[in-house]
Structure formats: structure tokens, C-alpha cells
Amino acid sequence: MAQLDLRELNNTEFPIPDEMQGNVAITSLSKLYNWTRRSSMWPLLFGLACCAIEMIATAASRYDLSRFGMEVMRASPRQSDLMIVSGTVTKKMVVPIVRLYNQMPEPKYVLAMGACASGGGPFKEGYNVVSGIDMYVPVDVYVPGCPPTPQALLYGLIALQKKIDGQSLANMDDVPWYGVGPSEPTPVPILGPDIIDPRQMDLIRRQAELAAKGLPYGVRELPPLKPVSTPVLSKVTPKAAAPAAAAEADDPAKAERQRKRDEALARKRAGEGAAAVAEAAPAAPASGEKKKFDKAAMLEQIRQRKASKG
């Protein structure tokens, strides 16, 4: 099944005579790079929770990851290309995860397996749970499910291969690691009184000043619930979130490009504090007709919540 077929590589612009089909391939450099990269994606041998068991089941005989060139699970991050974040990410664990991510050589990919790794999952409300690994490291593919079945994980891995197939070496937004100079490592979070993202130091400082003055802090003043896709965190990251939203309005393809660029930019600019928030920016879901909402009641609710916290 897993035989090499050169036709996979063919670049359609150059016709190959029938008799040479399968013996000769003419291709572009990008395609060759992508093909090699996606065909030998070595995952990090790295399990967090329940999903890890399904990941092992996927690697075992019945689903057999090796059909995708992924059976070589490396325990060392230095030898792996793909981090399958399989399970609940806790605050205590996110520190090693970011370190592992930093230690992985580029090009590197992250797959968030299951609801917990994608967005906190059923344990999201917990005090020690990170609501999505994408708050700390950029994620390429999300696989929903609790836990995703082995077939769902395989689907996610194929989706990742698709994504790699679509990358272009000419486009630095796609492949930021081929750019000039070494890339910045993702700052490792600190276990303080609560987990601290070094990129948010300024924000924390400002909030601490508010708290010192006895003002409400830590809770966001929310706009009334109008489910339009306004970037909610635009105050924090005007550069990263706002353009994407603006572009989105007129052309979806353009928006997609813009988003990719923003993502790559954010990745690059990780040290400046944009990445995590841009990834996290929880755009309210776009949906059809929405009703007017009682603003006064909502504000009152927020005030009450603050009062009870303070």
C-alpha cells in the first residue's frame, strides 16, 4: 500500500509521456520539499492524558500510523517534527510543553488532539487547566472529540499533510523557518501565584496597579452580546487581530491569506507578546440572525460578579 508512486510528485505543467509515467517525475522544489516533509513526519513520543491512549491505539497494529511514515515516535524533541498534544494541558505541564516545543527543530508542527488540548475541554473551568495549548504554542490542526477515535486522529493527521502540501517555499508566511536568522523561542511560562505568560507582563503590571488602587481588575468589561465576529481582544493586539477581521468582510480568500500572514507574523513576533493573544482571540461565532440583547442586565451581571470577586 505504501509504495512510492512518482505520479504523486508530478507537476502538471510539464506533460510526461505515457511510457515514462511512473519512472520520471518533474516537479517543483516546493512540492518535493512538502512531499518529503509530510511523508516522514516523526511525532514526539509524548502523551498527556486520555487521548494519549487513543494515540497509542492509533500507533498500534489496528490503525498503524506507519502507513503515513509516522511510526517513528521519538522520545527526544530534537528528533521529532510533530507534537501531538494528546490530552489536558495543565498549568503545571504547560511549562515543560513549551520547553519541548522550543527544543524541536524546525520545521515543526503541532496537532491539538481532543477537546482539552484544543480549548480546555470538559475540564476547562478548572483552576489548573490551560484552555487550549494554542494560548502558548501555535497549533496547526485541531482534532475535536473527547477522545477522538483513532480514525478521527488519522483524519486530523491527513489534514495536516494536506496543509503541508499547500505550503509554498516562496511564501515566507507559509514557511517562516526558512527565513533569515534564527527564530525566536516561545517564552516559557512562569509558575508564579498563577501561571504567568512572560508576554503579558505589562498587562499583569497594569492590572496589579488597578488592584492596588482598589479598582476592579482581572475581569473584562464586555460589550453587549452581539454575536458578530468582532475581535474581542483588539485592545490588546490591534495589529494581529484587527486587520484579519477587517479583511474578512469583503473577500474570504483574501481573509484567509491575511490570517495566515498574521499567524506567521505572530509566530515571528512571539517575543513581543502578540502570538498568544492572537491565537487565543476568541472571536464570537458568526451566525445568522441574532436578537437584540439586554445590555443593562448584562452589565449588571458583570458588576455583580466583580463585586463578589472583590
Next chain:
Amino acid sequence: MYGKGIAKGLWVTFKHFFATYVDDVRYAGRKYMRQENFGVRQGLNTQGAFTVQYPDEKIAVPERFRFVPFLVTEDQDASRMGEDWCTSCGICAKVCPPQCIWIVRGTNPETGRPVPQPEAFFIDIDICMNCGFCAEFCPFDAIKMDHDYEMASYDRTRHHIHDKQKLSKPSSYWKSIAPTTALEEAAARGGWEHSDIIKSMKKAGQTPVPPTKENMTFEPAKLVEVAQPVAVAAVEAPAAEAPAPKRAAAPAAPAAPAAAGEKKKFDKAAMLEKIRQRKSEK
């Protein structure tokens, strides 16, 4: 004798190694070509475990399988076509352990009274734990657990809160993925229709048609093709053109639930228009 235990162990490994070839010989190359053989390989009487060549072949999920929930919409009764079975009673939101269901109860814009229909319905699949309580305790059989597990995406901020539009699937879809359960539920309701309709029918002196396997209004063969498009492609593709189905089988656009869209046999735009009309009439 030293080494005897190791030899015994290696003999087991050798038998496993040998057994794979026994199977190859038994099916003489037809092993991966015929659908029946897949069944045999994954069956109970085979020795050891055989690889499922996903995505070319898939293990069909059992009826009770649960992934994320979906909402059942009407597709039998012409007068209610496209409407939700949900009455926005809120029980699913209450029994949801991680509280991933948000429901906006519908209100009549003129009277301000609640109407038995959700105005909006959201499920955050990044919180959902696929436990199935919503489907188990729904008194109207209006929310069900879907079998579609192929929903990986590149962006969770936009795709992972399912709204009503994304959640809605026709009741025939539910019957197609879980015929036995659907039949049991219908028998408990007293007919294929929504329980409210059955009630009103009974009030009006009509008797609903008792649900049986035969009057289940769907054609299994058709729906099967939709539910398992890849598997069908893999079967039909002649073996000589082996690489083609593999590429075709890969997800075309994982972000957009294209398959889910196709599964719906009715015109969604028309349905939405109808709902809007109904609302404005009210």
C-alpha cells in the same frame, strides 16, 4: 536449560509473523480489493489484529456511537419542513456535564411569550465531552449524537462553536445512522412524527401510523453512499488505478464540513427562507 524461555517467546513472535502471510495466501492477493474480505479481516474469527487501511477503508461505527451532538430537523411533514424538533426546553443544557450547550429560547416578537422553538443554539465542541446525556435525556428526541468524527480543522476560533445552522441535520439522517434506535424511539413516541404532532393528531382523533422498519422513510442504499463516500469510492475504484482513490480519499477541505453539507438532502437556503417567512408572519 537457559534460553528456553527466550526461545519460547520468540516462537510466539514467529507465529505472529507467519500468520500474516497465511492470511495473504488465503486471500491470494484479493485481500485488499474486495469489501467482504475487509469484513472478514476485522471480524471475530480472524486471528490477531488486522490494519484498517484508513482512509481507504473505514470501520463503520456502531449505532450507539457518540461524537458531538446534532439537532434533528423535520423533513417529513411538508408544513414543518426544516423546523427544529427542539422545543428549547433546556433539559440538554441542564444535564450537560461541562455545560457546553447554550440555548436562546424562542419568543414571539409580538407577545413576548416563549415559543417552543430555539432562537439560537450553540455547542462549543471544545468543551463537549461526548457523554451523550443531552441525547439520552431529551424528551423530544431532538438532539442526537452524531457519527461524523471527521471534523479536524485548522482554526478553532471560528469552527468550533457550532451554531444552529451547523448543528441541524434532518431526521432522516438520524434514521439512517441509527435505524434500530430511531425505531425504538418512534415506537415509544407512537409514530415517526414529532411527539407534539402525535399529541395533536391524537387530540384531533387521528391515529399516527405505527412505526415499523418498512415505513421508515428513507432508502438505506442512497444514504449509505452519502454517509460513507470514501469507502464507496475505494470499493468501486478498480485496483489497477490504485493511487487515485487514496488521494481522493484525503479530506478535501477539513475546515469546512463539506460532507455534512452534502448529507442534507434538502435545500437549506429554502428552509431558512421558510423560517424567516414564518417568523415575519408571526
Next chain:
Amino acid sequence: MTDKATMLEQVDVQGAVALLKQQFPDAVKDDSRQGYSGVIVNKDSLVEVATYMRDQLGFDYLSSATPVDYHGIEDSMEMVYHAYRTTGGSALVFKAQTDRNAAEIPSLVEVWPGADFQEREAWDLYGIKFPGHPNLKRILLWEGFHGHPMRKDWHEAYYEEDHKPFESRWPEGWVRRAEEMNVYGKNVNYPADLDLSKLSDVSEETLYNDLGLGTSVQHLGSDDQLKTDRLVVNMGPHHPSTHGVFRMIVTLDGETIESLEPVMGYLHRNHEKIGERNTFLHNMPFTDRLDYISSMSNNLGYALAVEQLLAKGARYSPPTYRAEVIRVLMVELTRIVNHYWAIGFLLNDLGAFFTPALYAIAEREKILDFFEATAGSRMMCNYMRFGGVFKDLPERIRSVAVKVNDMVRDYNTMDYLTELINERIPRSIDELDTFLTDSEIIKSRTIGVGYLPPDMAIAYSAAGPLLRASGVPYDVRRAEPYSIYPELDFDVAVRYNGDIYDRYIIRLDEMRESVRILKQLLPRLEKTHGQEIFAGNKQHTPRVPVGESYGRVENPKGELGYYVVSAGDEKGPQNPWRYHVRAPSYINLTALGPMCVGHKVADVVAILGSIDIVLGETDR
């Protein structure tokens, strides 16, 4: 000695309580609160009373020690202890109360070393101090964390309400991600008195400083010997052989282990805090994620605990016979699944990378197919309900729905089970036996390694295969039978050497005993075919009477207990006031350090593998 022996025979738990009160008239009084049982011990004489219980009354096994915060009801905290006799019988429950603001209870580590981790957890999550505890520091969270999160008045960043269901979900449920409410866009919440100058990670420093690092270089041995330093090796949390995100800090002299400190909490996902906000039913799918390899058994334990509470009410109908049969069927299949996994991955840890594991878990897939067909999910079964099970076994494993692949797994369920239980599972157990048991490599790596003597196993509250491999024939299914185990014919597997090899062998034995039980269940399933699987009406919010209960089952990994307190109507009628999990993996780890001392560093992973932990349950 003869006195003690006769006392054990004659004095049951009531008699023991009477003797206690007679012996300590001032310190011991009955717990007279409605729905509660056991005694309340004055905390000043707690150690004395506990010693008497252990030595004179024979309650040598401390199963569970857990705090409850009665904030808002009594404004006190209490520690609840469940002590058992290893000869069987029910629990002697005793409690010690303390003030919330200066919570302090004498440590019982001297009496039962098994209380070690549980008291550390109580300090970590509740802020109760234990004078006399040798190593009282945070265990699940990190040093420097603000506050003690399980206290009822401590609220997390995403706090919404005290009880589920939340108001914001219905009827005005416009969706809002919790991140949006938070300025940081994350699940974080800093205390108001945050000291910005000290924003550094102190947890690691504290960890290593306690081992004497960073202070001075310590030389071992006298002057004429080879001068070596102690070497501290950190294993985990990212390590292929720690069975998840578990971490050990090992102090080595050369290759020999001097001390080993387990560090956990990397998968602490606040199960109990969430559990106290949930309704009773909400917790059922959460229990799946405790020991995620054996979710069915977790379900059963929790169902038993809540059913005990429900039984205190007037309108309660116990599970039907068929429901009990199905429950035992599921639980025993789960035991087999778990032991496949445990053996496979023990061999992984011994260096036989993945081949034994592959052979072991191949058959597991067939059992999971059955779970998937019956409960709907391969791993997170969520199958038990209070008073029965979710649904009866399906007629067929596969439905007729999908025409493609319809030969796949399309079997009559009973045929499938019969084939599985009579043919496939015994065959694969035998295969593992042939494959591994006599192997000289395995023998030389495991025999005599990680020895745990029986008295120590009891003292450290070890449970399950770990306890029984040390020669203590203690199995909850026999010691305090539940469900239909009394009418089933099986033996409690026991081995006497207490090393890794015996812990491996005992798992094979237990699998064979499970098959024996399953064979007895098949005719019972046939006979009860078509009978009700649920007693009474299925309710999503049952009214649970006031009181406490402790439901325990023999999980594949050991004794799994749920301590559930219902505060009754006035404090949220549908939510448990306290929901505690006595996790076997967590408490079994107490003995890991002593077991490893003196062995080589390569043996650590093997010893850990032989305990068979799962982190979902360890950290909760």
C-alpha cells in the same frame, strides 16, 4: 495475641466503636448528624485513638483520608478517615474536626504511613496543617500557588456559579467563551496583592533545595574510598516510561538509588472541584476520565456511592438483577483490558519496546468494539446510572444501517461475547503467558526487584495487585462484597514474593479469574434476557438525601473509593457537597520511594510499571 485474635473474630465495627468509646470516653463521640456514621475524635487525642484502633482493634488498613470543608454550614473543616481490617469487613469511619481559619490536625503518618500523600493533598488543596508530618508540602499544585483551591470560598478564574446548571446557558444562552471574560484571555487570576518584584518560578528551587542541592557538595563515604557526589536525576514529566506525565527526582550514589521523590500534579485537572459544582449525574462521565483505561469500573464505584446515599431516602429501587449482571460483565472485561495494558507496558518499561504491548492490546480492540457497540464510546463509556445501566446490550454488534462494511463486526452480541470470552481472551492470555513468563531476560530483570513486604504494603495502604502480590489476600470483591459477587465463584489471586515478577504473574492470574467470572455470567445473561435493566424511573436530577457515603470497588488498579457528601436540600439539592476520589494509583505511589531504594536506576521504570499507575487518577 490470642486475645487480639478472638477480638478480631468477635468484635464487629459496632463493637469496635463501643470499645473505643469505653476506652476514650472524653475523646470519642458518635457522629450524630443526619445521614452520617462513625465517630468524631477529638483531634488532640487523634494519634492515640488511631494507634489503639490499629493495634488493639485490628483496623490495620487506612483506606482513605480526606478533608471536607463545611464552610457555610458549620464553619469547620474535618478530616474523614476510613479504616479497614485486612481480614475483611466494613469501615470504621472516624473524623477529626478543626477550625477553618487555623486548620490543624495531628498527622497520622506515624500510625499509617499510607496517610502521607493524602495529608499532603489536604494541605495543598485545603490548607490544613498536619503537625508531625515529615514532608508537608504541596503535592498536586506547585509551591507558590496562591491559596488552597478546594476551599469553598476560593474561586477560580472562570468561576461562574457555585452549582451547575449555570444560569447563563438557558433561556438566554448567547454563547460566550470563558476567555472573553478575562482580561488576560486565559484561565488565570492573580491575587490582588501580587508582588511584581517576585514574579519568578520558585517551585523548582524549592523542590531541589529540599534535596540538599544548591547548598553544598556532599561527599559520600569515608576519605579512603572513592569520592563521589550525589547525583540527582530528574525523570519526567516528559519521559517515555513514566506512564504519562509523572515525574520522579532520584538521588543516586553511582547507579544505586538513595532516595526517590515522586512529583505529581502535571495532570491535576481539578476533578474534585468541578465535581462539587456538578450535579450527581454530571459526575458520571467525569469519572470515566479518572482511570481512563478502565472507565467502566470507575462508573460502577461512583454509582455504588450515590446509590448508598439514595438508599437512605424513601423512594429508592435498587438495580435490577440484569443490570447487576451487565455491570459485572463490563467491570470484569475492563479488568482484562487494563491488565493487558499493564502487562504490555510493563514489558515496554523493561526494554521490550512495543512488541509485547502490541500483542497485548490487539485483543483489547475486540473488547473495545463491544464497549463501543454497547455504551457508545471506546474508552469513555459513561455506562452506569444510579439504579441500572444506560441501555441493554444491543442485539447485534453492528447495525444494519450502513451497507458498506456491513459484514464488519456484524455479530449477534451474545455470539460475540461467547466467542470472546470462551476463545479469544483465554487464547491471548495463554499467548502472553508463553511469550513472557519463562523468559530468562524477564526473570532476571524482575525477580527480587522492587520488593514490598506484606506489613509494609498494608501500612502504606497499597491496594490491588500491588497488595496481593505481597501475600495479602485482600480484595474488595470478597472483603466487602458488592453487586452479585457473592454468588460468583472465583478465587482471590495472591502471590507471596512481592516483587515485580509476582506483580506481573498476579495480573495474569487475575485475568484468568476474570475469565472464570465472565464464563459464569454468560448463562445469567441468557437467562435474564429481556428483563428490565433499570429500576424505577430514570431521572437526570435525582433528589439525593442528606448524608455521607463511601462506595468502593475493586478496580483493576486497586481499591477505588468515592466519598460523597450530600448536604441536602438547602445547599443545592442536586449537587454533592463533597466529592472525593480515593484513587488507587495515587496512594499506591506512596510506597514507590521505599520500594526503589537500593535498586539501580534502570529498575525505577520497571518498578513504576509494575505498580501500574494512570495519571488521570493519580492527579485527578
